[in-house]
Amino acid sequence: MKTKIALFLLALLVVGCTSSRPVVRTTTKPKVTTKKQPVTQNKSVTKPVTKSGESKNNTSTHTSTPKTDTQVSLEATSNVKTxxxxxxxxxxxxxxxxxxxxxxxxxxxxxxxxxxxxESGAGKGKLAQSANNHFGIKCHTGWTGESVKHDDDAAQECFRKYEHPSESYRDHSLFLTSRTRYSNLFKLDKGDYESWAKGLKAAGYATDVKYPDKLIGLIERFELYKYDNEVLSRDFKPVKKEVILAQGADYYTIQQGDTLYSLSRRFNLTVDDLKKLNNMSDNAISIGQQIKIK
Structure with a gap:
């Protein structure tokens, strides 16, 4: 009897030991799983960051910029690039x-x-947009129309405001014809735009030393002289300017497509050499402008 009882207890002990082994394995597996789960969750969290709309937008912005930069632009006196x-x-x-x-x-x-x-940045400038003022005409003594304040040579100067741009064009003509300092302009040939451009600067219309060159460059590049031709019933076409000799030094007249870099290659100079020769503080040049090359 004692032998049977001993055998029964031994059997229970063996069964207990064998049944405990799967329990240990079962508890081990969840631990491994719980370690892997946070890793999987972290990956899923980072996906929205890599798919951020902002990063896509930034990429598209950068890719579109060069297309705009390849266009030839002109810096207006209104500080608007056109x-x-x-x-x-x-x-x-x-x-x-x-x-x-x-x-x-x-x-x-x-x-x-x-x-x-x-003056207006092709109509994009602040004065043109807010006051239909395309020529930067200030109020001056005697102006009784509407006006706006705008920073120019001084802060918050008074500028004329018009209901329509056509009024600004008319006032520009009246402004030049009614002031004695511009009287010499009207002694010039109406088709001589070069003399008119230089005459405006000499009369004090603008302080920019490159003002005549900028006007002439625009007229020749966009063939604005054709409209003078229509009024004067003529068929004038400007002669293409090349390198000319003036006052013992070589000068070159800027043509469409010229840059300081291309000119430096053409005349065997560095960009810095060209800037020093012409007292230039930046790389800006305009069609029709004459620069020293020696």
């Missing part, structure tokens, strides 16, 4: 007004359009 297509649209919008003013007041349409482009 492009060839915008300038041509501006010309198409205001060429008839400029021609009519030429017939009435004797100011070359090419000059009026070039000044409008330069």
């Amino acid at each position: 492009y060839a297509e915008e300038i041509q649209m501006y010309v198409d919008n205001f060429k008839e007004i400029a021609k009519n003013n030429m017939k009435t007041h004797g100011i070359p349409a090419s000059i009026t359009l070039a000044q409008g482009i330069l």
Whole structure:
């Protein structure tokens, strides 16, 4: 009897030991699983970051920038950068007004359009947008119309405001014809836009030393002289300027597509050499501008 009882207890002990082994294995597996789960969750959390819309937007912005930069741009006196297509649209919008003013007041349409482009940034400048003022005309004594304040040579100066850009064009013509300091301009040939551009600077219309070159560059690049031709019934076409000799030093007239880098290669100079020769603080050049090359 004692032997049977001993055998029974031994059997229970063996069964207990064998049944405990799976329990140990079962508790071990969840531990491994719980270690892996946080890793899987972290990966899923990072996916929204890698798929962020912001990163995609930033990429698309950078890829589109070079396309814009390849366009030839002009820096207006209104500190607004304008492009060839915008300038041509501006010309198409205001060429008839400029021609009519030429017939009435004797100011070359090419000059009026070039000044409008330069002063207003082809209509994109702040004064053009807020006051329809395309020529930067200040209030001056006697102005009784509406006005706006705008920072220019001094802070918050008074500038004329118009209901429509055409009024600004008309006032530009009246402004030049009614002031004695511009009287010498009207002794010039109406088709001589180069003399008019230089005459405006000499009379004090602008302080920018490159102002005449900028006007001439715009007129020749966008063929604004054609509108003078239409009014004067002529077929004038400017002669392409090449390297010319002036006052013992070689000068070059900037053409479409020129850059300081391309000119440095052409004339065996460095960009810094060209800037020093011409007292330039930056790389900005304009069509029609004359620069020293020796």
